[in-house]
Amino acid sequence: MVPGLASLDVSISSAAVAAASGLGFGLSLIVAIGAQNAFVLRQGISGGHVLAVVTVCAVSDIVLIAAGVGGFGVIVQAAPGVVVVARYAGAAFLIGYAALAARRAFGSTALTVESAKATAAFGATVATCLALTWLNPHVYLDTVVLLGSLASTYGSPDRWFLGAGAMLASVLWFTALGFGARLLGPLFVRPSAWRVLDAVIAVVLLGLGLGLLFSG
Secondary structure, three states: OOHHHHHHHHHHHHHHHHHHHHHHHHHHHHOOOOHHHHHHHHHHHHOOOHHHHHHHHHHHHHHHHHHHHOOHHHHHHHOHHHHHHHHHHHHHHHHHHHHHHHHHHHOOOOOOHHHHHOOOOHHHHHHHHHHHHHOOHHHHHHHHHHHHHHHOOOOOOHHHHHHHHHHHHHHHHHHHHHHHHHHHHHHHOOHHHHHHHHHHHHHHHHHHHHHHHHOO
């Protein structure tokens, strides 16, 4: 075998392994019940601004993953004050959003798929999605610190293939969750189903918010 071709084969192989590792690691971090996923699920079921929500979540993850792979995780670890501020801001937002979900769950207004779709304007939906993403310290821990730490064990350019795999995981997950959730639409023709969903969301977000508030 020509030496140059052998070297190329090794490079392609190591890049593929790094990308696969990033894909698997990214999915392991993102496929969990959390504030962001709960919001995407609700929007997907209602059909309200799904493309915008999926895009915001995926692009945000891509930016954060790039920051982690690029070494920004070291800066985050070296500035604990920033993490503390983000933790309390995120806790306040999550608890507040949990209260809104609880209000929907136990309110007197009956929700259907169509009425849920019309409850929030485009701007408000995007703003809420951005807040749930960027005010959640766990997002930084997962994408910037943990993934960044893993990427630091790889040489260049393999660590960027690792990052690309993680980015692909986010795009695939949010696309599947947002647009696949509409398959649950028939289950949510009854107002009681929406109340159950919002009650679950309220409990999840309240737990996450209190966990942030009393952690550390």
